[in-house]
Structures are given as structure tokens and as C-alpha cells.
Amino acid sequence: MTDIKAIDKKYVANTYARFPVQLVSGKGALAWDENGKEYIDMGTGIGVTTFGFADEAWKEAVFTQLNLLQHSSNLYYTEPCAMLAMGLCQRTGMKKVFFSNSGAEANECAIKAARKWAAEKKGPEYFNIVTLCDSFHGRTLTTLAATGQSHYHELFRPLTPGFVHAPANDFETVKAVALQNKTAAVMIECVQGEGGVIVMEKDFITNLAAFCAAEDILLIIDEVQTGNGRTGSLYAYMQYGIVPDIVTTAKGLAGGLPLGAHCWARSLSSF
Amino acid sequence: MDEEFLAEIKKKGEYIFSELGGASGVESVSGVGLMIGVKPVKPVAQVLESCRDKGVLCLTAKNKLRLLPPLNIPMDTLQTAVDVIKAACAE
Numbered sequence: 001m002t003d004i005k006a007i008d009k010k011y012v013a014n015t016y017a018r019f020p021v022q023l024v025s026g027k028g029a030l031a032w033d034e035n036g037k038e039y040i041d042m043g044t045g046i047g048v049t050t051f052g053f054a055d056e057a058w059k060e061a062v063f064t065q066l067n068l069l070q071h072s073s074n075l076y077y078t079e080p081c082a083m084l085a086m087g088l089c090q091r092t093g094m095k096k097v098f099f100s101n102s103g104a105e106a107n108e109c110a111i112k113a114a115r116k117w118a119a120e121k122k123g124p125e126y127f128n129i130v131t132l133c134d135s136f137h138g139r140t141l142t143t144l145a146a147t148g149q150s151h152y153h154e155l156f157r158p159l160t161p162g163f164v165h166a167p168a169n170d171f172e173t174v175k176a177v178a179l180q181n182k183t184a185a186v187m188i189e190c191v192q193g194e195g196g197v198i199v200m201e202k203d204f205i206t207n208l209a210a211f212c213a214a215e216d217i218l219l220i221i222d223e224v225q226t227g228n229g230r231t232g233s234l235y236a237y238m239q240y241g242i243v244p245d246i247v248t249t250a251k252g253l254a255g256g257l258p259l260g261a262h263c264w265a266r267s268l269s270s271f
Numbered sequence: 272m273d274e275e276f277l278a279e280i281k282k283k284g285e286y287i288f289s290e291l292g293g294a295s296g297v298e299s300v301s302g303v304g305l306m307i308g309v310k311p312v313k314p315v316a317q318v319l320e321s322c323r324d325k326g327v328l329c330l331t332a333k334n335k336l337r338l339l340p341p342l343n344i345p346m347d348t349l350q351t352a353v354d355v356i357k358a359a360c361a362e
Contacts, residue, residue: 197308232281232304
């Protein structure tokens with residue numbers, strides 16, 4: 001039998017701390033390894049395979065599209081793109097969607113959109129974005145800078161400037177940090193996944209949303225892990241009774257296809 | 272993903288909370304819906320490995336076991352997984 005683990009160790013970058021299991025197949029919440037051992041999957045590829053492995057409705061949707069077009073570039077209109085954007089907007093009240101390949105890119109887009117908006121509206125010096133300690137927003141150089149965990153930053157400095165971190169569930173400090181810096185946006189997760197499954201308190205988020213609205217600072221909610229039903233509402237922010245300016249999502253959005261989305265609540269001609 | 276389906280997610284999450292909250296070897300449980308962190312008394316790596324040996328694949332997040340099961344996981348499958356996690360924390 002081909003030793004996949006040995007080939008992987010030899011040829012795949014040593015980036016991952018792999019578990020000593022080779023997954024071969026799955027069905028719903030069950031998966032089987034190379035020896036036929038059965039597992040119950042309580043990880044869903046870190047919140048990606050929302051409906052389990054090889055879900056029938058998911059497969060049918062993917063196969064149907066595969067038989068039509070697998071890619072067309074963004075130079076053409078296609079039905080899945082337009083219909084998903086409409087569905088997202090209709091179910092969230094957001095106005096526009098930008099699609100990407102991953103959650104990190106969706107967050108990168110949110111950062112760029114916030115900076116562009118602030119540069120035009122408030123001035124180019126308003127480029128700072130406040131994020132929370134123990135947050136996780138991605139592994140690109142800029143989303144790494146947004147991520148409020150310094151151990152991820154080691155050996156990758158200098159990072160993209162313009163990010164300041166403040167403690168989670170501490171509204172007064174977040175407010176003070178946002179006011180001390182020329183701030184374009186505050187970006188948070190409603191439940192910090194990588195940070196240790198830390199739930200944001202209702203008061204923290206409602207106070208933050210009111211403060212951002214009053215100060216004309218954008219509120220970006222990163223729903224890459226919390227979104228698409230994971231927390232029992234379509235998006236986690238919906239449980240807090242607020243409307244963010246930007247929502248980013250990925251993972252469960254496509255159940256295993258590389259897809260991210262950035263949803264924009266404000267009607268601006270450039271977006 | 273309609274309201275009924277979303278309500279089921281909440282119910283499954285509450286089931287995990289009620290089973291693991293205060294269980295032997297469990298320090299605390301955090302999270303919402305089917306995004307749950309379980310802080311075991313013993314090192315999380317040991318619990319993760321024990322669960323895997325017993326046929327349950329979990330994740331970690333810092334010093335917690337992180338659970339992100341499929342949203343449509345059947346209740347009896349979820350019960351089996353929770354029993355394994357409970358035993359792994361207690362042993």
C-alpha cells in the first residue's frame with residue numbers, strides 16, 4: 001500500500017501539525033481512515049463541511065454546475081454568482097457582495113474597503129483598524145497584522161501597519177483605542193474561534209455598534225467561522241440585534257468549495 | 272437553512288452544554304450553537320488523542336477542545352460523540 005503519510009511528510013511543506021490519521025472517505029457526520037476505522041467528525045474541516053461529507057444536495061448542486069461551467073473569469077455574468085449575491089443580500093439586508101476564494105481574502109477586502117471608504121470620507125490619515133486581542137482574521141500578511149495574537153506575527157515582521165488591538169469584551173478600552181487613533185473601522189468576531197471559543201457579550205457588541213455609528217467608524221463583523229448557521233442564526237451578529245457595516249464570511253458558505261464573501265451594508269457608488 | 276433548521280442547531284448546542292457543563296474532568300464550556308469550547312481539567316492534547324482513539328475527531332482552540340460538528344449531525348450520532356468526549360475528559 002502506498003504510504004501517503006510518508007509521501008506527505010516528504011513533499012508537503014511542514015506547515016501543518018497533522019493528526020496521525022489519513023482520511024479517505026466520509027458520509028454525513030462519519031469519516032473513515034486508511035484502515036477503515038470509523039470516526040464521528042466533530043470538526044468539519046474547521047467549520048467548513050457544514051452539511052457533513054458527501055452531502056447529497058451539495059453534491060447535486062456542485063455536479064450540476066460542473067457539467068455547465070467550472071470557471072468563467074469575472075468578465076462574464078453567471079447565474080451562481082448573481083443568485084448567491086442576491087440570496088445573501090436578501091437574507092441579511094446587506095447591499096452588495098464581493099466574492100473571493102477564502103475567508104482571509106474576504107477580510108483583506110473588508111480592510112481595503114474600510115480604508116478606501118475612510119480615505120474618501122474622513123481623510124487618508126484615517127487608516128487604522130482596531131481589532132481584538134486573541135482574534136483571528138487570516139494568514140495573509142495584512143490579515144495576520146489584523147490578528148491580535150503576537151505569536152502568529154513572529155518572523156513575519158514588518159507587518160502591514162495600521163492595526164491596533166484592544167481586549168475583547170472591554171468596550172471602554174476599545175472605545176479609547178479607537179478614539180486615540182485615526183480609526184477607519186473596528187473589526188471583531190462575535191465568537192472568537194481560534195482565540196478559544198470566546199463569546200462576545202451582548203452589551204459589548206451593542207455598545208460598540210452604537211459607538212461606531214456615532215463616530216462614523218465602520219463596524220466589520222468577521223463571520224468566517226461563526227457564519228452560515230454555525231451559531232444557530234444565519235450569521236452570529238443577528239443574535240445581537242445590530243447591523244454591521246461589513247460582514248465577511250467563507251468556510252460553511254460553500255461547504256468545502258473555496259469561497260469567501262464580503263458583504264457591504266452601505267450604499268456607496270464605488271462599492 | 273430555515274428557522275426550523277437553525278432552531279435545531281441551538282437545541283443540539285444546548286444538549287452539548289447540558290451534558291458537558293459540570294461533567295467530571297470538565298472545567299468549563301463556552302460557545303453558541305454548534306461552536307463550542309470545552310476546557311478540560313487535564314491537558315487538552317490528551318483529551319484530543321483519547322477522543323481520536325475512541326473514534327471521535329475534535330479540534331482544539333488554545334487550551335480547549337473545540338467542537339464544530341456538521342450542523343445536520345443526527346442526534347444519536349451527536350450523543351455517541353458527546354459520551355466519548357465526556358469519558359475522555361473524566362478518565
